[in-house]
Structure formats: structure tokens, C-alpha cells
Amino acid sequence: xxQVIARADADTLPEVTTERGERAVFCxxxxxxxxxxxxxDAFFLVVxxxxxxxxxxxxxxxxxxxxxxxxxxxxxxxxxxxxxxxHEELDRVVSELLARRPDIRRLFLVGSCPSxxxxxxxxxxxxxxxxxxDNRLRISAFSGSGIETxxxxxxDQCLASMVPDLPxxxxxxxxxxxxxxxxxxxxxxxxxxxxxxGITDVDFFPAARADDLPPVGLGTHVLLAQPYLSDxxxxxxxxxAKLVSAPYPLGVxxxxxxxxxxxxxxxxxADFVHEALAIPLARAQKSLAxxxxxxxxxxxxxxxxxxxxxPLARFLRDECGMSLTEVATPYLDQTLMAAELQRLGPDVSxxxxxxxDSALARVRDHRPDLTVCGMGIxxxxxxxxxxxxxxxxxxxxxxQGFDQVADLAxxxxxxxxxxxxxxxxxxx
Amino acid sequence: xxxxxxxxxxxxxxxxxxxxxxxxDVHLVLHAPQGDTYADLLFTMIERExxxxxxxxxxxxxxxxxxxxxxxxxxxxxxxxxxYQPQVLLVAESCTGExxxxxxxxxxxxxxxxxxxxxxxxxxxxxxxxxxASETFYQLVRGLLAAKAPKPGEERPxxxxxxxxxxxxxxxxxxxxxxRDDVIEIRRLLEKMGVRVNVVAPLDATPHDLLRIxxxxxxxxxxxxxxxxxxxxxxxxxxxxxxxxxxxxxxxTRDFISEVIDTLGLDMDxxxxxxxxxxxxxxxxxxxxxxxxxxxxxxxxxxxxxAARMARDEMGFEVVGLGTYSRERARDVRxxxxxxxxxxxxxxxxxxxxxxxxxxxxxxxxxxxxERHIAKRLGIPCAVISTPxxxxxxxxxxxxxxxxxxxxxxxxxxxxxxxMGLEEHLLTMFRDDFEFNDGAVPSHLGGEGGGGAQQxxxxxxxxxxxxxxxxxxxxxxxxxxxxxxxxxxxxxxNTEHFAQEQGLSVIDVETLYExxxxxxx
Numbered sequence: 038x039x040q041v042i043a044r045a046d047a048d049t050l051p052e053v054t055t056e057r058g059e060r061a062v063f064c065x066x067x068x069x070x071x072x073x074x075x076x077x078d079a080f081f082l083v084v085x086x087x088x089x090x091x092x093x094x095x096x097x098x099x100x101x102x103x104x105x106x107x108x109x110x111x112x113x114x115x116x117x118x119x120x121x122x123x124h125e126e127l128d129r130v131v132s133e134l135l136a137r138r139p140d141i142r143r144l145f146l147v148g149s150c151p152s153x154x155x156x157x158x159x160x161x162x163x164x165x166x167x168x169x170x171d172n173r174l175r176i177s178a179f180s181g182s183g184i185e186t187x188x189x190x191x192x193d194q195c196l197a198s199m200v201p202d203l204p205x206x207x208x209x210x211x212x213x214x215x216x217x218x219x220x221x222x223x224x225x226x227x228x229x230x231x232x233x234x235g236i237t238d239v240d241f242f243p244a245a246r247a248d249d250l251p252p253v254g255l256g257t258h259v260l261l262a263q264p265y266l267s268d269x270x271x272x273x274x275x276x277x278a279k280l281v282s283a284p285y286p287l288g289v290x291x292x293x294x295x296x297x298x299x300x301x302x303x304x305x306x307a308d309f310v311h312e313a314l315a316i317p318l319a320r321a322q323k324s325l326a327x328x329x330x331x332x333x334x335x336x337x338x339x340x341x342x343x344x345x346x347x348p349l350a351r352f353l354r355d356e357c358g359m360s361l362t363e364v365a366t367p368y369l370d371q372t373l374m375a376a377e378l379q380r381l382g383p384d385v386s387x388x389x390x391x392x393x394d395s396a397l398a399r400v401r402d403h404r405p406d407l408t409v410c411g412m413g414i415x416x417x418x419x420x421x422x423x424x425x426x427x428x429x430x431x432x433x434x435x436x437q438g439f440d441q442v443a444d445l446a447x448x449x450x451x452x453x454x455x456x457x458x459x460x461x462x463x464x465x
Numbered sequence: 466x467x468x469x470x471x472x473x474x475x476x477x478x479x480x481x482x483x484x485x486x487x488x489x490d491v492h493l494v495l496h497a498p499q500g501d502t503y504a505d506l507l508f509t510m511i512e513r514e515x516x517x518x519x520x521x522x523x524x525x526x527x528x529x530x531x532x533x534x535x536x537x538x539x540x541x542x543x544x545x546x547x548x549y550q551p552q553v554l555l556v557a558e559s560c561t562g563e564x565x566x567x568x569x570x571x572x573x574x575x576x577x578x579x580x581x582x583x584x585x586x587x588x589x590x591x592x593x594x595x596x597x598a599s600e601t602f603y604q605l606v607r608g609l610l611a612a613k614a615p616k617p618g619e620e621r622p623x624x625x626x627x628x629x630x631x632x633x634x635x636x637x638x639x640x641x642x643x644x645r646d647d648v649i650e651i652r653r654l655l656e657k658m659g660v661r662v663n664v665v666a667p668l669d670a671t672p673h674d675l676l677r678i679x680x681x682x683x684x685x686x687x688x689x690x691x692x693x694x695x696x697x698x699x700x701x702x703x704x705x706x707x708x709x710x711x712x713x714x715x716x717x718t719r720d721f722i723s724e725v726i727d728t729l730g731l732d733m734d735x736x737x738x739x740x741x742x743x744x745x746x747x748x749x750x751x752x753x754x755x756x757x758x759x760x761x762x763x764x765x766x767x768x769x770x771x772a773a774r775m776a777r778d779e780m781g782f783e784v785v786g787l788g789t790y791s792r793e794r795a796r797d798v799r800x801x802x803x804x805x806x807x808x809x810x811x812x813x814x815x816x817x818x819x820x821x822x823x824x825x826x827x828x829x830x831x832x833x834x835x836e837r838h839i840a841k842r843l844g845i846p847c848a849v850i851s852t853p854x855x856x857x858x859x860x861x862x863x864x865x866x867x868x869x870x871x872x873x874x875x876x877x878x879x880x881x882x883x884x885m886g887l888e889e890h891l892l893t894m895f896r897d898d899f900e901f902n903d904g905a906v907p908s909h910l911g912g913e914g915g916g917g918a919q920q921x922x923x924x925x926x927x928x929x930x931x932x933x934x935x936x937x938x939x940x941x942x943x944x945x946x947x948x949x950x951x952x953x954x955x956x957x958x959n960t961e962h963f964a965q966e967q968g969l970s971v972i973d974v975e976t977l978y979e980x981x982x983x984x985x986x
Contacts, residue, residue, distance in 0.1 A: 057540070060524040064500025084466075086560035086589060091475040092503045111467045114590045117564070126466035133468055150498045150561035153527070183500025184527040184561070394548060413505030413517065420515030 051387040053369060058392025061411055062342055062367055063096060063429075064183030065191025066147065070097050071432060072195055072243070073106045075218045078142040078246045081107040082134060083181070084127065084159060085149030096412075096429070106141070108134065112151055123157055124165070130458060131166055131176075141174055143247035145195060146182035155200035164382075175202060175247065187367045189344045189432065190295050191266040196243060199250070200272035203242075206254030212238040213299055214251050214278065216270070217263030220435035221245065225436055226317075227286075233313050234300050253278050258302045260295070262286060262437055264377070265344035267370045284376045287345075287438040287445060288352030289321045294376070317439040324443035325356065331450035333358035340414065341365040341391045342428040347377045349409070349431070350385070358448055361385055362403040365396065407449060424452040471815045471835055473790035473853055477587040478559045479504050480597025483691075484605065485555060486518035487667040491605070492551035492580075494542050496534075496569040497559035499524040508871065512640055512859050513961040519544040523562075526707045529703040530565065537578050538569045552672040553609070555601065560589035583608040595690040595765070595791060598638060602667055603694040609675050614702040617788040621704040624682055630729040631661040631681045636692025637668040642768060642852045644668055644688065644867035651687065651712060658725060658738055667691075676847075679703045683728050687711065687867075689767050690791060712942075713771030715743045715779050715872040729824045741869035743876045743918040747779055758883065761786035761827035763810065763818050763836055765796020766850030770801055772831050774852050777805070779872070780879060786810065786825050788818065790833075815839075820925050826954060829883060834858070846882030850875075874878075945977065 066089055069081045083089045097105075106218035110130045115121040127146075135141065144166075146159045159178035167176045179198035181191040196216065206212060213236055215227065224241050231239045240251030257278035259270060264285050274280060283298030284291045297310045312319070337359045339346040346366045353359040364381075365388035371378070381387070388396075400408055400418065406427045408418055415425040426449055436445040478495060481505035485493035486508050487858035502522050508514040512546070521544065523537045546554060556573045570584025585601050592600075615621070624630065634651060645668075652662050663681035664674050678684075678699065685708045686696045696707040705763050712721035722735045746752060760782045762772045769789045776782040787802045788810025789795065795811045802809035810821055819839045822830060830840040830847040834855045840847035849858050850866075865871040937945070941960075948956050956977075964972050 059502075059522055060499045061502045061505070062499060064498070067503075086474040087469075087474075087593065088474045088478075088501060088589070090469045090643055091479065092500070094471055095475075095503055095507055104932045105470060109469045109472075111469050112590065113467060117590055121466070123466070130468045149498070151564060154530070154564045182527075183498040184525065184530065187572065225675070225981055233701055341596055363478050378535055394544075411506075412510050413502060414509070416509040416513060416515060 039431070049383060051364075051381050051383055051385040054386070054388045056388055056390040056392045056395070058367075059394065060187070060367070060391040061340075061393050061413060062082050062391070063188040063411070064092070064150070065181035065186030065188065065194060066092060066149065066183075067096050067188050067429075068181060068191030068195060069093060069147065071218055072192055075245065076143065076243050076247050077245055078140060079106065079145060080138060080141045080143070081145045081147050082131065083107065083109040083147040083149055084152045084157060085109055085112065085147075086151045087111055090148045090153075104205070106138075112155075113253070117155065118410070123155075124162055127162055128166065128169070131170075135170065135174075135430070143174055144176045146176065146178040147191075147195075148178065148182055150182045150184050150258050153182045153184055155182060166447075177202070180249060187344075188342060192263070193266045193268050196269040197272045199243070200253070200269065200276065203250050203253045203276070205276075206252035206257055208254065209256060210238070210252075210254070211256040211258070211303070212240060212252065213258050213260060213302075214240045214242055214253065215260050215262050216242050216273070217261055217266055218243060219262050219437060223435045223437050223441065224234065226440055230296060230314055230317065230439070231299070234296065234303070234305060234310060236300065236303055258299065260299045261373065263345075264348060264370075264373055267373060270373065280372075281435060282376050284351070284380060285345075285348040288356045289318065289325060289439065289442050290356060291328045291352055292437070292439050292442070293318060298376075312369070314439070321439040321442040325446055328443050328446040328450050331453050332446060334360075335406035335453060336360050336362050336403070337401060337449070338362040338400055338408045339364045339366070340396055340408060340410040340428075341367045341388070342411045343432055344368075345428070345431055346409070347374055347381060347387075351377055351380050352445070353449060355380070356442075357449070359407075359449075362405045363388060363399060365389070365391065367391065407452060409449075424456055426452055469814075470703075473813050473815070473833065473835065474594035475504070475507075476560055476589055477592045477594060477597025478557055478589065478629060479601070480594040480599070480691075481555065481557050481585055481587065481601040482508075482518050482520055483594070483598045483638045483640050484601040484667050485520060486514070486640075488670050488672075488935070489511070490552040490671045490673075491519060491555060492549045492553075493518075493520045493555040493557065493705050494523075494545050494569070494573070495520055495523075495557055495559055496523045496538050496562035496567060498561045499526050499558045501561070501603075503751055508639060511854075511856050513705060513856070514639070519549065521549075522691050534565055535567045538567055539928075540570075542573050542576055542578060544579050550579050550725060553605065554578065554582050555605065556582060557584060557585040557587050557601070558589070559587070559693065561588050563587065572704060576779065580809055581608075594961075596793065598691045599694045599793075602636075603698060605672075606675055606695050607676065607698060610678065610699075610702070615674075615704070625891065629659060629661050630731065631663040632729070633663050633678050633681045633684045634665040634687050634745070635696050636686060636688030636690070637665065637686045638688065638691055639668070640852065641688055641691070642765075642850070642854060642858070643864060643866045643871075646863055647687065647867040647871065650865035650868040650870050654722070654739060655725070658722070658731065658733060660725060660729065660731075671825050673744070679705065681705065683708050683725075685725075690765055690793065705867055711767055711771060712867045713768065713871065713876070714775040715741050715869070716774060717771060718872065733761070737870045741872045742783075743869075743872040746791045746873075746876050751881075751963070752781070754879070756781045757884070758782045758829055759785045759825070760829045761822055761825055761836075763788045763821075763830075763832045765788075765789060765833075766791035766798055768851035769798055770794070773805065775872070775875065776831065778878075782829070782874070786821055787829050789822070826958065828955075829879070831879065848880075848882055935961060935969055936971050938971050941972045941974050941977050943976050956981070 116123050120268050134461050146157050146163050162176040163176045177198045179194040242251050254278045255277040258281050259278045260281045281298050283295045286292040286295040297307045300310045350361050350364040363386045369389045435441050485491050508518045513563045523541045525534050556569050573582045585604050637648050683706045685698045686692050699705045708724050710721040710724045712718040722738050760776050766789045776784050789798045790813040799809040822839050830836050833851050834853050837847050862890050960980040
């Protein structure tokens, strides 16, 4: 099933085809894997089924940590049949958990498909538990269920659940809030670059410590580091913050434009930013040039998965010389993608949603040099002689900012370089 | 509600996928929300499958609930039938599907589909993966064969004289432990005995193959976690006897051969069927150092039982802990543990297993991927003997666990993480050399698996290992440090226990040697 949505400004923006059918994406619970690495004193307690627990350990590459900071409270038949009071059970499980992990400063109760379907009110539970454990940690709830979220949207729900806890910013103070999980090393680099632009009142949300909550208010400028944070932005704007419209800090051009958009709020011109960041900019261009050779002139196809598809496609086409056979994304937020869509232009086949079998049929039809897809699909496509890149790696690897540009391009170049290097037969 | 960090088994519908993914020309439609499709990667990543599991998912979302999910089921069923033209269509639900009560099995039966339908009830909130695999396979076999069963009282016709005896291999699946190679190994073994393998199922079988199951003289219950239910049913309905010895280990392989001979009425010398290097490797002088190594075993039921026997009888280890996460096999594991003078650990709580390993401080852990992590953390050598396993336990090389070659493979696998015989003495001899340090890992070990490098007592200053335990005199502490690092932890704990039993408050050199004498065998 697919339909083309007519657009008023069809001359400058890509036409969007919407597809409905089978979807091959992770659910929002998967976000826990990077969120718990980022917020180092937070614990994520999924209230769900064995499937949820199994997803988390499978997506995390099977049991990397001896005792992770996430767990699942598995609903049993007694809970579902109403023989046990779910809220009493949850209180017991939370007490058990907190007794073992006194180091935890923030607990997230994470809703799942089963908990949503049985209408277990976790926000209510979080408020009740907050009362019990008020002096030692914050407790909030969000949904990572597959019926409501895909993959990276779990982070959106998590951050949105924290917004009510953010302290109010003093009036008149102008601050920049960079929103979206980033690796520590990237945060440090971006901070240095903001300082070079004279912007020092910068907060990163989420921070590495759960108690480091950035203030929010009328003077807050929200700059997104990740493109999947629709509800978080809405919640921040409700508290007076203003969204800075910008492309995402992927690639040299994306990163430069990202800094320029933020600096404009501080009254700096685009040229000023260009000049102030000339050194990292030149370094990024130089390192990208080497990797670019492997990508130039090759075709790439994005299956819908991480929500990073549109900015990545823009980078690979504009800065690496690749051509796009199709760019599909699980859902399209026109506001958050506005600057990216402008850059992407009208000549791109853009798909929102998924109908897996027909999407795969188009991949087989185009036979692109590289397909960006979820882990479940990668090896079957490789077996058909197609090169792939798993999208989850783009979430786990530091890819934002000037000094990661070459690494980002390298992720796409490696399968192609490998193909050229290998002298063994194909899979089949 | 049960707090779970890691889970040994997935949910039951993952078991159903394992059956579908193992077979050919079977397709599974799963009524499940968006996100449950993660299960594909178990097959394509961990087992490096070159095809997607033959599963079509409804992947419903919140907006579909309450209105159109039943329609989605029918549409998905029709789409899957048209696209894949399966010989049989399995229909099941994941945990969330079960909650919304669309009854896809009934919908499928009323949808006028071209393929025969077999609905599977998954019981997602009480059961787990292996049960789901077992149930799916059983329903599939029963669904195809029930109508063909002989009437009650009807005798099974004798095998024609000119026809060679044959068996089915029942139970091996994708994502099982070394099933691919075990099937090859056991097929070779049986062929050597003049026994034909009629059908292997579910692995690589089609529904048409399943229809031929009754033609064999017996069923080999090769993976009881998956195949036992089906073997029992075939025994009842088709009077096909079950060969129930799982040929894991040298002794078990010989027992298996004898059982095949007895069951099929063959005239054959069981000793002439084949041999393994395990007996000689185990008797050779270098293996003396294996004697009495304290091992902890935790696995699925089948592999735990087999490993315990091998560990004690074929390697000369001492089994100090035995357990399983397979509740279905709890009775067998308990019985064997009792025979070994142990109390079986029946649990699917990873933390309970970790506590047991920490307490017992074995010299080696034989377990799953989970126990690999526990052992790594505690600095104890470990070998993986069962699922759940990671990608490195689906090796490129031929690496069976069953049959005689399987026992060779297991001998190597278990010995590899340990410090070898002569090397143990050399380490002791040279331990005071300036070139030697306690952190040195035996030369044959790479990064993985071990040695004493991470042993807690290398980093912990010498304080009593338990609160309330006795104190160490400086002289005794010095003496303790002269004991090779890989047995030092054990010596320390033994001495402390001994001192406590004796009511001593301070351990001196004498206490240390008294304790050594007390514990020596």
C-alpha cells in the first residue's frame, strides 16, 4: 500500500511516498542500550514480557555487561489475571532493585507493548514510588513500546519524561541546550567549538549524570543533535524554549550549518562562524577527502530504521558524491526535518513508513552498491550479493561534529573497500 | 512479576520461529506488534543465516488497536500465502498479540487460504522458548500425521527383510547448540552401522518429509528439549520406539550405539562401530593434572546431564555444582545431582547462578554464554557447552559435540582454558623469578577465557574473604603468597573455613599447613 502525498512546495522539497505494511524496526526499548551508557547513574526498568528482556539482550549484542543498568519486570499470568495487584508487585520489584543498586540516582519505569495494552499506568506508579523514595532518587516513566515508538523514538519519550523535572531558567538568561544523546568525546569537542564562537552557556541534555538537569525557560535555545526528538521538543517549547531550525551535525556542511544556526541566535554571522571554526573545518575536509574516493559515484539505498536516514543521505550525496536510489524513514516530522528537506531537494525518492516485502523488492530491483538497513536484514541481502551497513552502528558510534566526519564516511566506505579486497567467492 | 536482568530463553514464539526457520516450505505468520521483528537478527546475525526466517509479522501499532488488527491478520495471512506459497502455514501470536485476543488461528481457518493452516497456542506468559519450539514441532507433526495413525490395536508392520533398518533424527533446530554438525556426525555413525537416516526434522525438513516419519523403525530423540513431546506421540500413535540416549560424550555414544542395536535388533559388535581419541587423551600422563579439577556445570537439561557424566567419568574432574534453566528437565537433573552428592540448581535467574559460582569458586565453569560472563568476571576458566550461545559458538569449522568426534571436540574445548600439566609445574618452579609475575597468563591462552590474571585476590589486599572471618598473621600471609596464584584463592578460603571451625581468631603459618593437611585428599 502506498500513496503519494501532494505537496504545495513540490518544486523545492522531495515528494513523500507513504507506505503501510510490515515494518522491520526495533521498538523504542532499544534506546535503553545507549541511554543507559549515557546517563551513568540511571536505571531502566522495563515493565513488560520475556520478549522485552530478550530484545534488550539480543539488540545489545548479547550480554555485554555483568550487571547492566537495565532490567525487565516480567509480567506473569498472575499479574494479567488480576490475581496479583500489578502496582503492589511493581513496588516490591522496585524496592528489591533499589536495595541492590544504592548507586542509582534516577529510575525510569519503561512501558512496553503488554503494559500499554493492559493499561498499566506507569506514570501514576512513578509518582507513587517517588513519594516512597523521595529523598534518594528521581523516578519517572516513559513508553518504549513497539505499538507507540520505533527504535530511536524511545530516547524521545525518555527525554520528554524528564522535561518536567528541569529547573526553571532565570528570566533574561540566554542559554543553548543541545538535545539528544551524544558520546562524551563528541560533547567535549562541541563544547570547545561553541567556546570558540563565544557561546559558553551551553547545556547538554541528557547529561552524563542524572542530577545534572539543564535549566529551561524563555531564553533557552534548543539545538537538536539527534533528529528523532519530536515530543521532547514539544515539551521544551511548552516551557518557553525556542527550537533553532538547523540541519543535523553530520558531515562538514551539516556541522557548519548547525553551528551557524546556533550562533545566529547569539547575533553572529555565518562568516564569523566559518572563520572561527576554520581549523576544525579544514581538518574535517582533509580527512573526508581520503575516504570520499571509496564512496564517489556509488549508489546507496536507505531502508527505514533509525530516523537518521535523511541527514545521512544528504551528507553522502552532497559531500561524498554518492547517489541515492531511495531514502526511507520510519516516520517524517516535517518540522524537525525542515532544514534537511530543503537541502535534500526535490529529486529524491523519499518514503515514509514501510512495507517490508515491497521495499526489499525495490532494493533487488535497484541493486544499489550499499544498503543501510536493520541487523535482521543485512546478512540476507549480503547473501544476495548486496553490500550493507547496519544502521544500529550509526547510533552506537560517535559520528557528529567535524572531527567525526571521516569516521562517519568510513562506516559506509568499509563494506565497499572490503568487497574490493576480498578474493573469496560469494555466499551462494 | 519477576525481575530479570538476562534471560536464558526467549519467549515461546521465538521457539516457533526456530521451527519455521529450521524447515523448508513452512511459513509462520505472527500476530505481533512493531518491534518484535528483532527476532530475525538471532538467525541472521548469531547463526549468520543467509535468508530471513520465513516469518511474516502483522507489526500492529497503537493506531490499529481496537479497530483493524483482525483485518491486518487476515491481510497478512493472505499476503504471506500468495507470496511464499508454503506447504504449511503456521499461525501464532507473540505476548502482546495474545493480549488483544484476535485469535489469528480461528481467523486463518475462516479466511479460505490456499495452504493448510496449523495454529499454535503460545502461552506467552507462562512458557518459554524451548517449550514453544517443542509445542510448535509437535503441533506440526500431529497436524500432518494424526489422520495417518494406525487404528488402536493395529500392529506396526514388520520391516521387510530386504530393507535396511532406518531411524529419524528428531529435534535438531537452528539456534540449537552445534545441531548442524551433530546431525552430520550422527548420520555418519548410523550409516557406519548400516542404519539409514529416514528423516531429519525439523532441521532442513519440508512438511512432505514429515509425512515420511512413520516409515522409519525408530526415532532418535536427539534434542529432547525440542523433540521429546513429538517422539512420545509418535511412540503412542505409530508404535515407533524412541532411542533416548543422547550421544554426548564417549560413554553416552557407546550407550547410544548399544541402544540402536537393541532397538533395531541388529547383529553387530558395538565396540566395532568407531572410536574416539578421548579415552587415550584422558589417560595420557599430561592429563593427570585434570584430576579433581572442581567444575561447575549449568546448561540446558540435555547438555548439563551429559557434561556432568563426561566431567566426572571421562575427564576425571570433580563436579561441584550442577544445574539447569530447563524446568522441563528439572527432575532428571535433580536425580543426577543427588547421585553426585549435590543439590541441583534449577533456576532461570542469572544472579542466582552467579551467586552459586562465586560461592563455590570452581576451577572451571561449563555453561552458557551467561556463565562465560560470570566466569570472566571472576577470573575462572570457562567453556560454553549449551545455548544460549553467542556468534563465536556457531563456528565455521566442523565442530560437533555428539558422537566420537564430538567427544574429541569436547575434550579439546574443555582442556583449552585450563593451565596445562607441565606448565603448571613450571609456573610453580619459576614463580619467584623476576620475569615471572602473578598476572602472567599461560602461554597458550589468548585474551579470552582466562587464567588467573583477573583473580580477585591479585588485587585485593589480604583481608578475610568474608566479614566476621579470622585475621591473618603477617607470616602466614607471606606464606600464602608463595602458593601459586591459581590455587591461592582456594587455599585462602579453605584455611579461613578451617580456622573458623577450629574457633581460631588468627591464622598463622601452622594453621595454614594444618588446613592444608585437613583438606588434602
